[in-house]
Amino acid sequence: MSPTPQAAGPAGPDPGPFRGRHSAARKRRGIGPVLVAFALVAAAVGGGLALHRSGGPETPSVAADAAPRTPEVDRAARAAGVDAVLAARAEAVRLNKPEQFVAAVDPGNRALLARQRTLFANLRQFGFAGLRYERLQEQYDQALTDKYGPSTFVVAIAMTYQIRGIDPVPARTMLGYTFVQRAGAWILVSDTDLDRRLPRGSHQEAWDVGAVLVKRAPRVLVVVERDQAKLATSLLTKAGSAVRAVGKSWPGGWRGAGVVIALDDKIVRGADYTLPKNAEDALAMATWVYRSLPGEVSGVGERTDSYVVLNPRNRDRVDARTLAHEFTHVATAPYGSFAPRWLVEGTATYLEFLPMDGARDLAIGTYRQTVRTKYLATAKALPSDSVFFRDSATSYPLSWLAVDLLFDRFGGTEVVTLYQEMAALGSTQKERDRIMLEHVGMTEAGLFQAVKAAAAA
Template structure:
């Protein structure tokens, strides 16, 4: 069991939007159809020209509006695509690979091979809930040029629940390209929309090559297929880290932890550039409702941990206790200031270091923060530019939380955190909450830190 100073997240990886993070409902039943209706731009224009001029019926006359060819074609297409999406989810739940591949373009061998890998990954994760639904149609002339005039490009919502990890179903997004081949709709591409989707879309662990899933009672690790030894080590370290979070943070969180440790620099919303070796891991949000769906900011359901591929051999319980603290507080709302979020995570991690090495190591770092980090700043670290700041913003954030724990007690600080996370929507709200619970504003907390002399 090694001891290491908790690593910083990659720039921007932990910045929560100012607001919480409902999903458009999945169709529960769709009549199965064997084919679809192709509807092209030319046919739409021809339909419009052939439509008779509008007439005005006498008052009181019964009026029956016949659906246009356009509307009928669109409805038929939507029914066909909904049917395909339902089949895909059903195939995973029933472990039926042939059914999963039934609607893939038979001429695209590469796509079929990729979809086989995807299917195996989804089966290994063992979702308790899985469904796909159409969001809105998109248009890209280059995609139409590549796939033909029947091209249908659509944003897809994937709603799923990993057992024990996701306390409620969560949503991610995909972009699918369908074409009509001899009266039958088939999936011909799944990445044409990637650049237009939200951060991390189509970059989930199951999208990035064959994976291996290892489980413990409250931990699930995802590694490259065959990387079993590393996966077992991560499960062991995460289990210890979970015990530390339970011991050192008062909130009784009943969730489990998903740790993703793949040989990929872009996973979910984590971005680990090759030179970004100091960023050991990131906890990225999961959403029950995506930003822009029901609210601008969406609704956060929890978080998954992604490990920097360059740091996979150095993952330990100290690093993971920091990240698991983020996971354990992710569903509270996301309005808390970053100095409080990161300070609380560092507080838990350093309590773990103290349990291993004694108070001397913690006292030494505390003095370094007072002597070196505090003079480099003029206020508590702000959310803007937090992860790009060259100063020791993690150390100062930790010191602020440590000071508040000594002043109020840990339980009161945890209550402060929850109140901030739920209601700290702007600076005035944050100051009001902080003052009502501690007698301090951020400005007076900073002044107190500048004159703080810890007792040894």
């Protein structure tokens, strides 16, 4: 998550203070880079939602916290009918058939029908290389059966998609649909009944929240409100510069792409800008993209990528360096989630500060000395995960200083290898120490002492 910068002052960089959900606005002087907090938002399964797909069309499947009280139904016929609806909707998006997409939508529900037409128009803009919908488990709810009738079928849906030129592998997100049977056909009567029970971070995609405009450039996709073409053009330029900068600076090269979502909605994907600190201070959050949903293979899901969501209040303050920080998180997202916070944020800030087309060069030497004298002098250790965001004014500059030393002494290739192994395996301090010793010959405590020694020298 990126905090908002305050107005720049006279020369002489000042790397603090921060405030915000995990961090906060920082006074920018001299080099003036924005320090950016990482917020790849993990999801948790909530509300007793059953996520695993059914064993077969004959298998009864219900939410874990409720027992079914529905009358006997031909489950195989129901499964086949709903699956046919889902297949037709996916085909409609691929072949640009709007009437086919809404053919099974309740014609008497004007709000639902309008919402689904908007959804179709949105989906068509993203340019999917692949798209399919998969019926997961039934989510039984007596109140909904009472509302819609005895044939009510409430089901979690997995949407598997791959945006052409953006997603490295197919990704998955979740929907919740309510169907009823009328005259032998299965009709969609609601697309919101399960919203509160779907896992955060793998739901409420950019195409779900209203009419949008999608614009592309090489390795970049930007999503804005339908009437915000000027904003889209501006963000495409900044994001393009940021993607090229990360691709050039990341050791071994990063060939991925960046998605920037800049909508008026305050809750999109895993980003929640209704929270007071986020609303006030945050610029952006990088949010997880999943190849398996939370609850399918593991509790937190298997991650493949991330999309950046801007704070609607502060999106006009986003610059290319902000996006370079976030795209560094995008580049490292496939590695895993166990890297220590100082390495995650320090690495993203390190790349953010490097020379970048369209951005003035920063006085890194002056900044390094400021961090040493203002923060390192009183620090006792590298910031731990548990306190990182509670003292972000110190945590961010110290993390940058540690990563700066790693790049200088060991080179980018070794730092990337260290990052990859820490992210994949560093779930305990013992494992982190082992990995650090293997790659750089010292533990995290030893690295801190090396940073102190370099400052003294």
